[in-house]
Amino acid sequence: MSTPPLVAQGLGKRFRRDWALRDLTLSIPKGAVVGLAGPNAAGKSTLLSLAAGMLAPSAGSISVLGGDPLASPEVLGEVGYVAQGAPLYRSFRVADTIEYARHTNSRWDREIAVELLTRIDSRAKVGTLSAGERARLALALALGKRPRLVLLDEPFASLDPLAARELLQLLMDGVAELGATVIVASHVVADIQRVCDHIVLLSSGCVRLEGDVEELLESHRLLTGPRRPLGAIRGVREVVRERYSGRQLTLLAITDGPIVDPSWTVDPVSLEELLLAYMAPERLPTPPTPERVPLRWHG
């Protein structure tokens, strides 16, 4: 197997005194479609900026397609990077923007770009495009480079759900054709869960969860049962989150075997639920412990 398209080792980035990203070690497998999730200010954009050579690491290292994006910027020719808000020259016409990319990329593929822009007037100024058209143009520019790695930073941020879905479809079609590895950063889980097969969840600059989506879903279970003091549960390796509602207790747990205790109802977990659980603080504000719950005569 060839080298992973993106490898981070002990990667850290500090802005003034705050660490936006800390001690991040990560390896993205080739061909994966990675959802880079996390709340706002989790460090998603910082990670993508580091990968695109827009920032220099404060600690550790990052390697993109086998090279350091800052020291050997030629790797950027094979990286399709769309920054947040898809910054483009507003005074350029669509055709000019395409020409720009053609003149600055040796691997430029006109077909791919044109395919993505079928419904956009090439004489229109970029500044007059709608958010959806602009995102499409940015994607066309990124994919037209025939990239081996695609980095998209919040590409759906200003799109309505329909446009977002359309864009995602275009992205997946293009990527399938190119066989590229994709990293899509988004704080809206729903945007990415449909397509990604790999998840990296960042929170406050650290990786909270990383892995293959199927494996993650397979290893996590929702356990619902009556409220009780928590001891070890057979088949549960670790409780990720406990939530109390009334007399009910819901656990999101990493399992390492079948749950045999019949008082638990075991359900599979959705990706959205999983991500939200890991995003939240370690333990949700714990309600009063069971002993202190006043006895009630009824129910």
Place this chain on the structure above:
Amino acid sequence: MAWVTWRQHRSQGLGALGLLVALAVAAVLTHLPIGSAFDRDSLSACVPPAARTGCDLIVPHFEGQFGGLVTATRFLALLPLLAGVFVGAPLIARELEFGTYRFAWTQGVSRRRWLLSKTALLAAGIVVAAGVASLVVMWWRSPFDALEGRIGPNGFDVEGIVVPAYALFALALGVLAGLVFRRTVAAMTATLVAFAATRFLVSDFVRPHFMAPLHRVIAATAAGGAPGDWVLSNTLVDAGGRRITAGREDLAVLHAQQAGIDPHTYILTLGWRRVISYQPAGRFWTFQLLEAGLYAGLAVALVVVALWLVRRTPA
């Protein structure tokens, strides 16, 4: 990158072209009366070293008549600054301000090559434009150059090869300022201030010493230096060679008046002389070469710093 540079800077190119046309038209229109006056009074016969009788009257009259226009051409010394303020400063600052650097610097062209190609192509355009402007001004000033020389700041700053060199320097200054200050307006201001300061320092403190000035000793009552030279200083010295202060001179004149003697004669009898320190007119092109080399060298140094910084700049 040539296409990219052309596409992004063509409006500035058109602006420069418009400016050149305006300059040429203004030059032709204002030169009409100058040329006819020059011919009518056959001033060519007054060009040094020839000196027809009456030149001492006609030449000052001619110079006085068009003195305002000559003063106005001094402002053309600011023209090269436009290259720095409107081309150099926004080059990087605008990309940083609008976030488009995230597009421009992640294409298949490294940001160092991006900066080098753009700066080089723009520099070529600017050199041509500044060269043409310089030629227009040289043509316009030719009667004045013939009569009063051009090594003095009036002519030197707006003629010859220093004009493209100033423009290159301004461009490089703007590019670096944009990279350092990251805001267009701040970069423009910094470019303006740094350019003006450098120009002032060089023309007042460095240029006079490019070559050791020549000295000429003349009678205390004679007029300044030979026409065409750049007079750096003009001091009155006594018979012993000591410098005479203005106070002492006034006192001498007062003495002469009280004694009823003509002050001029009195001063001559004192043995006072005038020492003129000057750069001769013949050194014009040597000085042009030295100053243009200095500014071009500075421009290259600034661009090298920018190329080094652009790679390290966290954007």
